[in-house]
Amino acid sequence: MNSDIRFYRQPVIDMLARNVLNEYDRCLLLSKPKAIPIDDIIESLGLIVEYHYLRNSDRICGETVFDAAEVIVYDMAKRRYKTIIVKGGTIIADAHLLDSGNEGRLRFTFEHELAHWILHKSIFCGSQYSAAMTKTAISEDCKLSSEADRAIERQADMLGTALIMPITQVKKAYYAVGRSQSSKQAAIDAMAEIFNVSREAMRIRLSTHNLI
Ligand SMILES: [Zn+2]
Structure with missing residues (x-):
């Protein structure tokens, strides 16, 4: 396979x-x-x-x-x-x-x-x-049996x-709303609300693209 x-x-x-x-x-x-x-x-x-x-x-x-x-x-x-x-x-x-x-x-x-x-x-x-x-691949106890399985999950x-969280829209929202927040956490919160995603998911998205 x-x-x-x-x-x-x-x-x-x-x-x-x-x-x-x-x-x-x-x-x-x-x-x-x-x-x-x-x-x-x-x-x-x-x-x-x-x-x-x-x-x-x-x-x-x-x-x-x-x-x-x-x-x-x-x-x-x-x-x-x-x-x-x-x-x-x-x-x-x-x-x-x-x-x-x-x-x-x-x-x-x-x-x-x-x-x-x-x-x-x-x-x-x-x-x-x-x-x-x-x-x-959401929980830490998710055990994958092989490297192929892990790669499939990563993809x-x-x-x-x-x-x-399309990156063009995330950047647009960040420069319009997120960047002006009082703290990093406030930026994450505001952005997570716009896209209706978890704060953790948004934190990772912003951090991966060096926005926070
Ligand atoms: Zn999966």
Whole structure:
């Protein structure tokens, strides 16, 4: 499988993100910076979003199902695992995310899983690895089995970040709003609110581009 995996450099990732956003709504990258409607973009691409408890804890945030498959989910009422049939082209978000009301983490899951769909569907569709993208590189206890897995996750994170915080819009917002804040933390807070992302995600985005 590894020979089929392509790894893109940052400028290519940024271009892929721009193409997706422009195709959805050209104004997204031209207008005043605002939160990217990631769930609407997912739907516009014909993908299905479902919520299930993926595990009995909130360890796994999302899963992308490339081909119709049986997926293991946790039945919270009966307190046991069960399998369900899921259509190909489905993003499953962990229902714990709804319970906790953590919108930043939910949006992170959406952008990350959408990035898997964009980058990796040609690898996983029609293969025994369908429905294998169960790992979401958000928590420290996320253990990946190989360097290839880690690289796949890094690529999904890179594209996901570029989708939800397009760098041109981030810079525009930073020079309009973020830079004039009283402190670094205030800048991060203001920017995170504009893009409706977690403060940590925004801190990393700004820091990676030497804006803070
Ligand atoms: Zn992932």
